[in-house]
Amino acid sequence: MNVLKNILDTTQIEGPFFLRNAVLYTLHDTCQTINDCPPRFITLETGRQENSVEMKELSPNAIHSVEICNNSDLSLFLLDGEICCAGYQDRILVTSGLIRKHTSKKVPVACVERGRSTGSSPYFHDSTLAFPSLRAEVASSLSRNDAQPAQVTINQEKIWRYVDKSLATLHIQSNTQSIHDLYEQKKTDIVRYARTASLKKGLRGYICSIGNAMLLDIFDPGLFGMLHQKLINSYVVEMLLQSSEMTNPPEMSTIEKWLENIASVSAVQTYQGVDMGKNIRVEGGGIIGSGLILDQQIISLSLYDNVTAKNKRQVYN
Amino acid sequence: MLPQKIKDRYITKRWLGSGAYGDVYEMWDTLLEKSFAVKVVDIRHTNKESVLREARCLMDLHHPHIIRFHTCEVYEESLLIFTELLQAESLYDHIQKNHNAIERSFHHYAVKILNAVKYIHDQGIVHGDLKTGNILPTGADGIKIIDFGLASYVSKAELHGGTPSYTAPEIWEGGACSVQSDIFSIGCIFYEMIMGRQLFPGKTVEEIKGKILHEYLIRLTKRSTQVTRHTLSTVTKSLLKNPAERIQSCTQYLDELLRQPEKQDKHGEKNILYVYHPKIKPPESLDTKKQDKEKKALPILPEQVKHPGKLKQNISMLSCVGRCLKNRGEASFRAEIAPRLDRHMLIAMLHPKGIKSNTLRAALAKIAMEAILKSNDFDKELVPILISNILSGYVLGKNSAYLLAKRVENAEEILLQLLQRDDDLILRNVIHGVMVLTPTERIIAAIRDVYQRRSAWYIQEACCQYFQQVEKKNSDPGQ
Numbered sequence: 046m047n048v049l050k051n052i053l054d055t056t057q058i059e060g061p062f063f064l065r066n067a068v069l070y071t072l073h074d075t076c077q078t079i080n081d082c083p084p085r086f087i088t089l090e091t092g093r094q095e096n097s098v099e100m101k102e103l104s105p106n107a108i109h110s111v112e113i114c115n116n117s118d119l120s121l122f123l124l125d126g127e128i129c130c131a132g133y134q135d136r137i138l139v140t141s142g143l144i145r146k147h148t149s150k151k152v153p154v155a156c157v158e159r160g161r162s163t164g165s166s167p168y169f170h171d172s173t174l175a176f177p178s179l180r181a182e183v184a185s186s187l188s189r190n191d192a193q194p195a196q197v198t199i200n201q202e203k204i205w206r207y208v209d210k211s212l213a214t215l216h217i218q219s220n221t222q223s224i225h226d227l228y229e230q231k232k233t234d235i236v237r238y239a240r241t242a243s244l245k246k247g248l249r250g251y252i253c254s255i256g257n258a259m260l261l262d263i264f265d266p267g268l269f270g271m272l273h274q275k276l277i278n279s280y281v282v283e284m285l286l287q288s289s290e291m292t293n294p295p296e297m298s299t300i301e302k303w304l305e306n307i308a309s310v311s312a313v314q315t316y317q318g319v320d321m322g323k324n325i326r327v328e329g330g331g332i333i334g335s336g337l338i339l340d341q342q343i344i345s346l347s348l349y350d351n352v353t354a355k356n357k358r359q360v361y362n
Numbered sequence: 363m364l365p366q367k368i369k370d371r372y373i374t375k376r377w378l379g380s381g382a383y384g385d386v387y388e389m390w391d392t393l394l395e396k397s398f399a400v401k402v403v404d405i406r407h408t409n410k411e412s413v414l415r416e417a418r419c420l421m422d423l424h425h426p427h428i429i430r431f432h433t434c435e436v437y438e439e440s441l442l443i444f445t446e447l448l449q450a451e452s453l454y455d456h457i458q459k460n461h462n463a464i465e466r467s468f469h470h471y472a473v474k475i476l477n478a479v480k481y482i483h484d485q486g487i488v489h490g491d492l493k494t495g496n497i498l499p500t501g502a503d504g505i506k507i508i509d510f511g512l513a514s515y516v517s518k519a520e521l522h523g524g525t526p527s528y529t530a531p532e533i534w535e536g537g538a539c540s541v542q543s544d545i546f547s548i549g550c551i552f553y554e555m556i557m558g559r560q561l562f563p564g565k566t567v568e569e570i571k572g573k574i575l576h577e578y579l580i581r582l583t584k585r586s587t588q589v590t591r592h593t594l595s596t597v598t599k600s601l602l603k604n605p606a607e608r609i610q611s612c613t614q615y616l617d618e619l620l621r622q623p624e625k626q627d628k629h630g631e632k633n634i635l636y637v638y639h640p641k642i643k644p645p646e647s648l649d650t651k652k653q654d655k656e657k658k659a660l661p662i663l664p665e666q667v668k669h670p671g672k673l674k675q676n677i678s679m680l681s682c683v684g685r686c687l688k689n690r691g692e693a694s695f696r697a698e699i700a701p702r703l704d705r706h707m708l709i710a711m712l713h714p715k716g717i718k719s720n721t722l723r724a725a726l727a728k729i730a731m732e733a734i735l736k737s738n739d740f741d742k743e744l745v746p747i748l749i750s751n752i753l754s755g756y757v758l759g760k761n762s763a764y765l766l767a768k769r770v771e772n773a774e775e776i777l778l779q780l781l782q783r784d785d786d787l788i789l790r791n792v793i794h795g796v797m798v799l800t801p802t803e804r805i806i807a808a809i810r811d812v813y814q815r816r817s818a819w820y821i822q823e824a825c826c827q828y829f830q831q832v833e834k835k836n837s838d839p840g841q
Contacts, residue, residue: 062363065385066377069363216565241404242363294376 050308052263052343056249058301061294065238067284068294072250074266086122086143086344087115088271089129089172102132102167108156109199111136111169114149120321122268123152124345125335126180126279129169130225134158137175137224139183139199141337141345142319150320155183155199157208160221173228174275176282177253177260181333181349182207184326189316214286228278231285238281244273252304253280254295256287259303259350261334263343307332307348364402368437372400383408383416383511384440388447398432401443401511410441417443419487419513427478429508448506453555454494461558465588466786468555469819471497472619474504479548480612482507483541489513490539491524492547494554514539526570527562531603534571542605545615549600556589556597593619680710684717684726692725700733708734709744712751727751728759735765749776758788763795774799781808786818793824801832 060070092098097117103110111132115121121144128137135158144150157175175183186200208224211217219226228235250263262276295303312329315338322339327348334348364387366374375388375397384403391398403413420431420443432444453471457464464471475497482489489496490512498506512524524539530546533539553561564570596618600609609615683703687695703711711730714723731751734744748766752758758766758780767773777799780792789812796805813825 061366063366063374063377063387064363065380218565237407240407 049304049343049346052346053304053308056263058252058297060252061297063294064242064280065284066255066288067280068254069242069280070252070297070300071245071248072252072263073245073247074249075247084119084267085265086268086271087117087119088122088124088268089113089127090275091271092117092121093170093172100129100132100169102169103151105133105163108134108201109153109197110151111154112149113144113152115144116147118146120145122337122344123319124174124272125347126175126183127275128157128173128175128224128228129154130171130173131164132167132169133164134161134221135223135225136169137179137183137204139187139197140319140324141335142324143321143337143339143344145320148320152319153197153199155186155201155204157204158221158223158225159205159208160219161223171225172275173225174272174279175224176211176279176286177255177262177347177349178258178283178286179204179207179211179224180279180347184333184335184349185328187326211286227282231282234285235278235281238284239274239277242277244270248273251276251280252300255280255283256289258283258287259295261304261307261346261348263346265342265344268344303350306330307350364440368442369435372442381509381511383413389444391444397447398444399429399447401445403441403443404439405436405441406439413441413443415514416510417441419510419515420445422485422487423482423510425478425481427474427505427507428482429506429510445508448498448500448508450498450500450506452495453497453499453505453551456499457494457554457558464555465558466818468552468589468593469619470817470822471499471505471555472552473616475507475548475551476612476616476619478505478507479544480616482513483544483612486515487513488515488539488541488544489547490544491528492544492551493525493528494551495525497551512539526567527560527564529574530605531574532605534575540605541611542608545600545609545612546605548612548615549597552597553601556594561601679707680714680716680726683707683711684714684719684722687725687729688722692729696729696732700729701736703730703733705744709747712747728762732759732762732765735762735769740769745770752776753779758791758795760791760794763791764798767795767798774802774805778804778808781812784816786816786821789816790818790820790824793821793828797828797831801835806832 055074055076057073057075058070059073061068062071063069087095087098089098089100092115093100095117097115098121099114099116101112101114103112111129113121113123123138123140123142123144125138125141128135134156136154137157139153139155142150142152174180183204186203188198188200190196190198205222209222211224212219212222212227215227215231217227217230247266249266249269250261252259252261254260264272307327310327310329310332312327314326314328316324316326318324318337322337322344325336325338325346327334327336332348332350334346336346337344364374368374368389371391371393373390373392375390378386378388378399380386381401384401386399386401389398389400390396401416405413414434417431417434420429423431429448430446432446434444435442451459453464479489479492489507489510491509492507496507496509498508500506524533524547528547528550530537530543533543537543550561562570562573564573596609596615599618600615602608609618683699686699690699708730711726712734714726717723717726731748734740734748748770752766753776763777767777770776773795777792777796780788781796783789793809793812796809799805809825809828812821816822
């Protein structure tokens with residue numbers, strides 16, 4: 046994966062840092078810092094705070110797509126795994142994307158609230174980021190038609206099953222089987238741990254080991270600051286879910302080897318994005334992930350590697 | 363986020379768990395070359411005084427059953443409390459995995475827990491968060507009490523709750539932590555050890571609070587050979603809603619537990635424990651003996667069984683006998699019915715065909731064995747059947763073991779074989795039987811082996827009794 050090789054050449058890895066049962070390595074940009082980087086994009090959260098982004102239902106029957114209007118003067122970045130609440134049911138974005146300024150687009154989504162199909166308003170508000178294993182599950186439940194690669198098909202049942210499983214693991218009571226209730230009921234824990242992770246200058250991503258899983262999240266340096274809090278919150282939920290998995294933290298050499306493995310994964314596919322940029326999809330060797338490239342530069346890349354699943358499949362020696 | 367290297371001295375190894383105020387990590391001290399369990403507390407968002415209180419309390423406690431405090435450090439905005447590292451699962455985990463083993467060792471653990479908490483109280487400290495998750499059984503040494511995050515000096519005790527399911531009613535009503543609230547938590551722990559489940563389970567704090575505050579007492583029966591009725595009654599006294607009526611101190615708790623009469627510990631006897639229940643009002647008296655007197659009329663045994671001369675091995679008659687045993691209870695059946703049964707019926711009872719219940723089959727075989735051994739015209743032809751039964755795993759009661767040792771010629775060999783087993787209940791009865799025999803080197807060696815091999819308190823006690831008896835015999839050979 047050439048794009049990852051390029052990005053790693055200009056990135057310094059530091060750590061490890063311990064946050065409960067998660068071990069984090071930070072990825073720092075050696076070329077520029079957050080402060081030097083002018084904002085090129087806005088996110089769903091900042092857009093909604095400024096009232097410049099609107100997200101609404103297309104119709105009561107359109108479960109797998111919503112409409113997003115970007116009325117701001119910057120391009121809107123959408124991260125796969127962002128959960129949008131309200132509407133007729135809570136949804137999760139299934140692909141990352143960039144929407145040009147003052148443009149409306151139909152965006153593919155999946156449902157993460159099995160028990161609700163009506164609502165008082167078609168508009169969405171409030172968003173969180175799904176925890177890494179759910180993001181991986183969403184990525185793996187996605188398939189594209191060869192004839193029309195822009196069209197995505199979603200295995201909705203698979204996502205619902207995973208949501209149910211996660212709610213059960215943490216003993217979450219939800220009347221509508223909504224993943225949002227997990228974030229609400231675990232708010233105290235999320236706040237307690239998330240406040241210990243501060244945003245440092247030049248930070249652009251994390252490599253994180255939680256239980257049996259290893260994951261990588263790397264972003265455009267200007268964008269990372271806006272997503273940092275959501276990302277940490279999502280890690281905290283994953284930490285809570287994987288509390289019973291006690292493994293020894295990986296050494297730096299293991300991390301470097303893992304990155305080399307990822308860089309050599311050849312199963313990378315590219316598709317036209319929602320509006321601007323191209324989506325990449327990585328699947329193979331136990332690794333699943335997705336990202337967004339614009340002008341040969343990575344805007345976002347998220348990879349999830351489940352070591353247990355990999356061992357079961359015996360992909361690596 | 364905690365970096366790997368702290369103060370150029372400590373290296374963070376891994377996360378161990380979460381406590382009341384912070385997370386606990388394993389850290390390696392490069393200077394002392396030793397691993398410690400370190401609680402990391404964010405002092406920006408926690409009351410520094412309440413965190414330091416934990417360290418101060420721990421500093422004053424030096425007891426083999428209490429986690430050992432090492433030191434305290436401040437790192438950036440975190441307070442690090444260093445304690446000894448224990449590689450053990452909690453009592454909660456043990457109960458979940460093997461409740462029977464915990465129930466068997468109930469007295470062993472109960473005494474250790476009470477001794478440790480007594481020591482804490484003697485130092486003027488209340489723990490405030492006693493629960494099965496905060497007690498670590500540490501192999502042969504016993505237990506360790508951990509997590510003093512909510513501990514405080516009695517004089518400075520504050521209003522705060524521990525884990526909801528173990529929190530005393532007076533704390534829910536706004537009271538401060540006290541010795542009595544710790545006693546209530548111990549009652550909840552003991553209940554969990556005996557029953558294998560929490561006394562006040564619940565999905566939400568409100569649900570648990572409602573149960574603890576508003577539910578009444580009812581009688582709960584437990585068929586247990588491990589825990590006596592007296593023990594259950596003592597545990598009940600520590601769970602009373604009114605702190606003034608509750609057991610007042612660990613010393614009193616220990617006295618009550620230790621003075622229990624061993625004779626009450628009969629197999630299969632129904633033991634009684636009172637627990638809270640929403641709909642039924644509490645009984646007027648907690649005296650279990652009074653309520654036991656109100657027994658139902660005993661069932662009548664079928665006419666054929668009363669005149670057993672004509673009986674052959676008959677499955678339907680065996681079922682009648684089984685029902686009779688079930689309805690009358692073991693003690694009554696053994697005393698009144700068993701002596702009147704004839705040889706054929708006793709042989710049939712040794713291999714009770716047609717009875718589905720394992721417990722009933724075992725009880726019938728046990729009683730038959732005892733009746734055969736007890737009878738005046740002891741039939742020596744039956745000995746091989748008895749021995750094959752015993753060696754193939756049938757329950758050997760205390761009386762049978764005693765009679766076997768007394769009346770069967772090669773009893774020593776049989777009992778020595780049985781002493782090699784790992785079933786604690788049988789072992790206890792066998793040791794009881796062995797006491798009748800003249801002590802030989804082989805028997806003493808076998809009992810010593812059992813003493814080292816088995817940790818159940820009643821086995822240990824039985825072995826000690828045996829050794830005392832041997833010592834007595836040696837010092838006074840004429841006896």
